[in-house]
Amino acid sequence: xxxxxxxxxxxxxxxxxxxxxxxxxxxxxxxxxxxxxxxxxxxxxxxxxxxxxxxxxxxxxxxxxxxxxxxxxxxxxxxxxxxxxxxxxxxxxxxxxxxxxxxxxxxxxxxxxxxxxxxxxxxxxxxxxxxxxxxxxxxxxxxxxxxxxxxxxxxxxxxxxxxxxxxxxxxxxxxxxxxxxxxxxxxxxxxxxxxxxxxxxxxxxxxxxxxxxxxxxxxxxxxxxxxxxxxxxxxxxxxxxxxxxxxxxxxxxxxxxxxxxxxxxxxxxxxxxxxxxxxxxxxxxxxxxxxxxxxxxxxxxxxxxxxxxxxxxxxxxxxxxxxxxxxxxxxxxxxxxxxxxxxxxxxxxxxxxxxxxxxxxxxxxxxxxxxxxxxxxxxxxxxxxxxxxxxxxxxxxxxxxxxxxxxxxxxxxxxxxxxxxxxxxxxxxxxxxxxxxxxxxxxxxxxxxxxxxxxxxxxxxxxxxxxxxxxxxxxxxxxxxxxxxxxxxxxxxxxxxxxxxxxxxxxxxxxxxxxxxxxxxxxxxxxxxxxxxxxxxxxxxxxxxxxxxxxxxxxxxxxxxxxxxxxxxxxxxxxxxxxxxxxxxxxxxxxxxxxxxxxxxxxxxxxxxxxxxxxxxxxxxxxxxxxxxxxxxx
Numbered sequence: 191x192x193x194x195x196x197x198x199x200x201x202x203x204x205x206x207x208x209x210x211x212x213x214x215x216x217x218x219x220x221x222x223x224x225x226x227x228x229x230x231x232x233x234x235x236x237x238x239x240x241x242x243x244x245x246x247x248x249x250x251x252x253x254x255x256x257x258x259x260x261x262x263x264x265x266x267x268x269x270x271x272x273x274x275x276x277x278x279x280x281x282x283x284x285x286x287x288x289x290x291x292x293x294x295x296x297x298x299x300x301x302x303x304x305x306x307x308x309x310x311x312x313x314x315x316x317x318x319x320x321x322x323x324x325x326x327x328x329x330x331x332x333x334x335x336x337x338x339x340x341x342x343x344x345x346x347x348x349x350x351x352x353x354x355x356x357x358x359x360x361x362x363x364x365x366x367x368x369x370x371x372x373x374x375x376x377x378x379x380x381x382x383x384x385x386x387x388x389x390x391x392x393x394x395x396x397x398x399x400x401x402x403x404x405x406x407x408x409x410x411x412x413x414x415x416x417x418x419x420x421x422x423x424x425x426x427x428x429x430x431x432x433x434x435x436x437x438x439x440x441x442x443x444x445x446x447x448x449x450x451x452x453x454x455x456x457x458x459x460x461x462x463x464x465x466x467x468x469x470x471x472x473x474x475x476x477x478x479x480x481x482x483x484x485x486x487x488x489x490x491x492x493x494x495x496x497x498x499x500x501x502x503x504x505x506x507x508x509x510x511x512x513x514x515x516x517x518x519x520x521x522x523x524x525x526x527x528x529x530x531x532x533x534x535x536x537x538x539x540x541x542x543x544x545x546x547x548x549x550x551x552x553x554x555x556x557x558x559x560x561x562x563x564x565x566x567x568x569x570x571x572x573x574x575x576x577x578x579x580x581x582x583x584x585x586x587x588x589x590x591x592x593x594x595x596x597x598x599x600x601x602x603x604x605x606x607x608x609x610x611x612x613x614x615x616x617x618x619x620x621x622x623x624x625x626x627x628x629x630x631x632x633x634x635x636x637x638x639x640x641x642x643x644x645x646x647x648x649x650x651x652x653x654x655x656x657x658x659x660x661x662x663x664x665x666x667x668x669x670x671x672x673x674x675x676x677x678x679x680x681x682x683x684x685x686x687x688x689x690x691x692x693x694x695x696x697x698x699x700x701x702x703x704x705x706x707x708x709x710x711x712x713x714x715x716x717x718x719x720x721x722x723x724x725x726x727x728x729x730x731x732x733x734x735x736x737x738x739x740x741x742x743x744x745x746x747x748x749x750x751x752x753x754x755x756x757x758x759x760x761x762x763x764x765x766x767x768x769x770x771x772x773x774x775x776x777x778x779x780x781x782x783x784x785x786x787x788x789x790x791x792x793x794x795x796x797x798x799x800x801x802x803x804x805x806x807x808x809x810x811x812x813x814x815x816x817x818x819x820x821x822x823x824x
Contacts, residue, residue, distance in 0.1 A: 195278040202254050205236065212238065216281030224264065227281050233328040233339045235355055237262075240278045247276050250355070252337045267359040290440050290460030290469075290608020314364035314372055316803040317343060320351055321375030321382030322364055328355075346376040362805035372800065389798040390810055397814040412453035412582060413556055418445070419479045421508060426472055428504070434610035437465045443606045444473050444584065448557070454582035460608025462733025463615065463708070466586045467497065469608065470559045471504055473584055478510050478537045482556025486540040489562050490702055491516040491679065492686055497561075498540045505538075515541030515550070517679040559584045562730075588733060618736035619743050622766045624750045625718065631664040633714050633743060634696060638668055643689065643712040644696045645734055649719045651676050651700055657718070658698040668695040675702050704730040710738035720746035720765075721758040728765045 195211050197203065212229050213219070220228045223237040223246045230237045234253075239246035243261075248269060250258040259276050260269040309315060311327045323343040330337050331352065340352040341361065353361065366372055375382050426441075433441075440458055447454035460466045474484035486501075488494045498514040505512065513527045513536045530536035534553035539545065558581050623629060630646075637644050648657055651674045662670045671694050673685045689697050692711055697703070704727060715735045720728060728746060736742035746762055748754060754762070799807050 194280070196275060197249060197256060197259065197278070198275045199256055199259050199273070201256050203256060204254065205231075205251065208236065212278070214280070215278065232355075234330060234337070235339060238276075238278060239264075240276070241281055245270075247273065249276070250339070257336060267356070269356055290436055290458045290464065290466060290606050309361070309363050314374075314803075315343060316362050316364050316806050317351065317353065318360045318362075318806065318809075319382075320345070320377060321385070322372050322803065323351065323374055325361075326350070344374075346374050349377045351377060362803065365804035366800045372803070385801045386806075386810075389802045389807065390814070392798045393807070393811050393814050397811060397818055400811075400815060401818060410453050411451050412580075413480075413482065414451045415445075415448040415476060415480045415482075415556070415582075417449065418476065422472070422476055422479055425475055425504065425508070428507075429468060431465075431612065434465060434608070434612065436460070436608045436610035437469055440469050440606035440608050441472055443604070444469065445476065447604065448473065448476060448582055453580070454584065454604075456583075456604040456606060457585045457587065458606050458608060459587055461611070462588045462730065463737040464608045464611060466588075466608055467500060469606075470561075470584060470586055471501060473557060474501070474538050474559065475505065475508075475510070477557040477582075480556065482554055483531070483534070483536065483552050484538045484557040484559065485545055485552070485555060486538070486559045487545050487561065488540065488542060490675075491518055491542055491682070492673075492702060493561065494518075494540050494542055495683060495686065496708060501538060501540060510537045511535060512538045512540065515539055515544050517542070517544075518683050555581050557582045557584065559586065561586045562588075588730065616736070616739075616741060617769050618732055619741065620732065620746070620766050620769045621744070622720070622746045622748075622762045625747045626750075627664075629745065630661070630716055633716065633745060634661065634665055634668070637714040637743075638665060638695055640740070641711075642714065642740070643692065643694065643709065645703060645712055645715040645731075646696055646698045647701060647703065647715065647717045647731055648698065649701065649722045654698055654700070658696075661696055661698065665695070669693065670696040670698060673697055673699040673702065675700065701727060701731065703734060708737055709734070713738065713740055713742040714745075715743075716745045716747060718747050719749070720762060721748040721752075721754055723761075725761045725764055728761065729768075732765065 195208070195215065197208070209219070209229075209231075217227055217229050217238070220230050222228075223230050223239045226239050226241050226243070228237075228239045228246075234251040236249040236251070237246055238249070245261045246264055248258075248260050248262045249256055250260070259273040261271040261273070262269045309325050311325055313325050314322060315325045316322050320343075323345040326342040326344050328339050329342050329352070331340050332338075339355050341355065341358065343351045343353060343361070345351060364372055440460075444454070444456060444458075447456055458466050458469060470486065474486065477484040486497060488497060494514055494516045495518060498512065501512050511530070513530065515524070515527055519527065527536060527539070528549060528551075531539060532551045532553060544550070560583065634644050646657065646661060648654055654672050654674060658670050658672050662668065671685055671688070673682060673689075675682070677685070685694070685697075688694050689712075690709055697712075701723070713735045715731060717723065717728065717731050723731070732744045735744060746765060748758075748762070802810075
């Protein structure tokens with residue numbers, strides 16, 4: 191018989207003790223409850239999603255007394271059922287039946303992006319009914335004999351609005367077009383209603399455009415792949431790790447798309463090291479089992495080489511011809527591979543943007559997989575856009591670019607979220623600091639003492655040799671080598687192979703290592719001139735470590751004595767704050783906030799986003815599309 195935590199209405203309890211019991215039971219503290227096993231606290235509110243429950247429960251406290259116990263809707267936050275007591279069972283030791291069924295919601299009709307954005311005091315927020323104000327925190331207010339928590343919003347002329355916790359779904363963080371501060375509205379006027387009405391008129395025309403785009407896609411007829419073969423089942427069972435629930439879900443969603451006549455255009459969004467590559471590998475194998483070719487497009491030669499090795503290893507027992515197209519191939523090899531693609535002798539091709547060259551042709555391409563599309567240039571993206579009309583397309587990313595994220599949230603592009611970390615994964619300890627050789631020396635020594643390896647990343651090729659020479663003096667017995675994109679291909683390949691094999695202790699490199707390279711033994715990374723990198727780049731670099739069972743460390747360094755530009759300071763603050771597992775979406779949204787909503791919807795929509803905020807704009811657009819769709823003939 192398992193012990194349980196019983197909480198009764200009107201009972202006096204110690205909240206800290208409850209937290210401790212929940213952690214002992216295997217529950218995870220999160221900023222917001224999203225799935226079974228989560229709990230979150232905001233002021234005098236404790237949300238818990240107990241295992242075996244169909245919905246989470248919200249415990250509202252009056253001091254130390256449990257004032258209310260209510261079930262609430264995970265998407266809207268709306269309470270719908272009062273309880274006299276709640277019995278919370280432990281996760282550890284039981285197997286509850288219902289445990290890129292209740293998964294983290296990707297989107298809901300009411301809160302498109304609210305799941306991915308945290309609100310802090312001082313932030314601009316949008317109240318659906320009252321307009322843009324500033325969030326000032328949560329205050330406890332006495333009403334009769336009760337103390338209740340209210341969200342406090344400040345408007346023009348210092349006016350304050352007290353919003354009950356139960357109405358939290360009416361509030362979103364403000365994200366504008368250019369990242370500039372918005373106009374704060376005055377309470378009690380008609381200005382906000384007028385602004386919403388103007389935005390709604392502009393949204394209507396855009397909604398019609400989206401529906402037309404969807405109609406065109408629906409009219410396209412692609413190849414409907416066959417059901418899984420015995421070999422497909424065998425390959426997936428041979429995966430050396432246990433599938434996470436999210437991997438299983440994403441795999442099924444992809445197969446459903448591939449077996450449909452509509453060309454697939456699906457985004458797989460998953461944190462670094464969460465198993466997106468395995469999901470893509472299974473899709474490629476499925477394509478080959480139906481006598482189609484598959485292409486995997488990656489941003490760097492190093493990543494191409496690593497994916498090539500992974501695909502070759504996983505499919506070695508099957509008659510699948512896999513080749514790689516990159517700078518690592520000489521002219522004779524390139525000619526042979528290109529002929530094989532055109533004749534159908536090559537089943538799966540893995541390559542860099544070289545795959546998009548005019549001399550690359552296929553006998554029968556059925557699936558294109560694009561890894562980190564934001565790393566490709568405008569010219570390449572135009573070619574990819576044309577490709578989407580012809581074959582099934584799968585896009586993999588850890589930090590989706592705002593436009594791609596936006597299209598996924600709107601339902602224009604299908605999205606699977608691989609959001610379950612591998613069982614043994616632990617968050618990376620992240621430190622933002624001035625350049626300090628003592629910190630570097632100690633970090634390298636600590637990693638080498640435990641038999642690990644170190645990345646040291648610098649933003650330019652110039653000066654790498656001096657840095658490598660300097661680091662060699664810190665630990666004289668350590669093997670220190672350089673890697674960068676201007677090296678001859680085979681020399682770069684040799685260095686990376688040595689690092690992968692553990693023959694190099696410290697790899698001094700440019701950001702060439704940021705995408706996908708997987709070296710479980712490397713668990714400390716230093717990023718020099720971190721102020722010069724974009725937020726998504728910083729996140730990808732941190733993802734090079736912490737992919738195994740040991741504690742990993744990342745250091746983001748900037749020069750001593752300099753005053754950081756505001757945007758660089760905010761990027762570094764964001765990377766330091768978002769250390770929890772599965773932060774990719776939050777980083778993407780933070781990037782969206784820092785840079786503004788950007789050129790996503792055409793200039794005619796910019797003003798509407800600025801006036802009402804990106805989140806509310808998304809809500810109104812989604813509702814408009816849904817309403818128009820209902821009135822269209824079947």
